[in-house]
Amino acid sequence: MEHTHTAAGHESAHTDSSTKSIWRTFWILLCITLVEVGLAFLHLEYGFLPRVLLNAIFIGLTLVKAFYIVAEFMHLGHEIKNLIMTVLVPLLLFVWFIIAFLYEGDSWKNMRKDLRPGTPVEVQKVAPAEKHH
Amino acid sequence: MDTAVTAKKKWWAGGYSPFNVSYGKLMMWYFLMSDAFTFGALLIAYGTIRFSSTSWPDPNEVFKSFPGMGHAELPLMFVSLMTFILIMSSVTMVLAVHAGHMRDRKAVAKWLMWTIVGGIAFLSCQAWEWTHLFHEGAWWGRNPFHNVDGTAASTNFTNFFFTITGFHGLHVTSGVVLNIVILANVLKGTYDQRGHYEMVEKVGLYWHFVDLVWVFVFTCFYLL
The missing domain is CATH 1.10.287 (Helix Hairpins)
Structure with a gap:
């Protein structure tokens, strides 16, 4: 007005x-x-x-x-x-919040999938050696 | 908005009103901005947890009931009604603010009354929905619904649902209380004595914000 x-x-x-x-x-x-x-x-x-x-x-x-x-x-x-x-x-901070947090959440989901006990066999073999770095 | 602005505006030197709005309105805007961050944080937390879950319950399976319709599957119908009620009450609030500009006391009282009716109707709908879900076994810490992929769901779904819709419902409740307070003042003639109806505008800002938050809650919980 x-x-x-x-x-x-x-x-x-x-x-x-x-x-x-x-x-x-x-x-x-x-x-x-x-x-x-x-x-x-x-x-x-x-x-x-x-x-x-x-x-x-x-x-x-x-x-x-x-x-x-x-x-x-x-x-x-x-x-x-x-x-x-x-x-x-x-x-505008929300733009960064949303991208950062959802990316983080997605990353957690992928780790859950990959590290679920006993699921993919190759992960069990390869992961321990590679996870050190 | 009867803040008569003097001809010489000292915009940034402690002048009367650098933003051309009253102090109260500006502070209401800042409060709403901070409240937006609170709701934003809750919704982003919900999104983060949902993204981090391998599967999630299907909202169309959870929210499919309508009062008096028994076991008919009517996804989205009830929440659409709630959305309509809230939008409608936002409209009556703008009309109250508009009538305030005209100094039309009766019209302000009429539209505020309808806004309060809308707010109470929305809260009643929410009370029904919560009660219904509670009887289905859902509550904080309890989740009877299964994920889309058939696995048992964690309680994240219900925790976030009840926390966020509850926090929003709390805002609606305080909005209704504020509306009742200003309605009493309108009827007493307080704002006529004061010479302006700006208080109606300030409470109106809050009321629209509650509607705004619901738009996001509706999308995040029921559509996505």
């Missing part, structure tokens, strides 16, 4: 368009959710789309929903740029 310092009457002039954008955001959020649920059902019933692609779509759509909630409902999209940056830039 860059024009808040103007008279209060100025705001009421925008009544109609403002409520309209609220409902527009609502329909966007609802439609995205329905698309997500629909895709999940198509996958369940017909195996539509491979799982990896489906998950990527889900995450993408989730971020779109998050954008609309933060930008429109929480009004951040209408605040001044400095405020937007102050709030959003620290959240």
Whole structure:
């Protein structure tokens, strides 16, 4: 709201368009959710789309929903740029967190698979010699 | 937003409002940012453990019940309803904030009331879901569900599910309490005396954040 310092009457002039954008955001959020649920059902019933692609779509759509909630409902999209940056830039840490931790988790899974007692024979033979470094 | 900004803004020299928002709103943003890290840490921990597991229960097998539908398998239906309720209550909250800008006391009270109804409806849904899962034998430290590959699952699945949805439910609960408090103030006319309805906006920010977190919980637990 860059024009808040103007008279209060100025705001009421925008009544109609403002409520309209609220409902527009609502329909966007609802439609995205329905698309997500629909895709999940198509996958369940017909195996539509491979799982990896489906998950990527889900995450993408989730971020779109998050954008609309933060930008429109929480009004951040209408605040001044400095405020937007102050709030959003620290959240970029999540990018590194997610990559680092999930990579770590995946590495643990591989170790569990490889080192499970008695599973692959060649690991039992080769691993003790190689695991020293 | 009735913070009349003076013509000469001293942006970074201890001036009135460098970000053109009130102190309270700015601090609410910072609080929400820190809360985002809390939820983020929980969800990333969940993701890490899930990635480190060789197999994991299928959410469509676990969350397939609907109240009053007996043993019909309806995956995703109930949680979609919960999501819809929360989005809807977010909308009524924005409408309350909007009515606050118009200084329309009755409209603010009406929309806040609907927001509270939505919040309570969501919590009731969650209470039903938790009770249902509990009767199926799921709880912290107990997991009756099998992994996708048929092996017995560890309790990680239920531990994370109850901890994260519980923490979110706690946020919804405090959101409902805050909404009730400001509704009482609206009805008393406190904000009319104060000259602005900014408190509705601040609580609104918190309420939308709860909705935002649910969007991620929904994806992480029910879709992926």
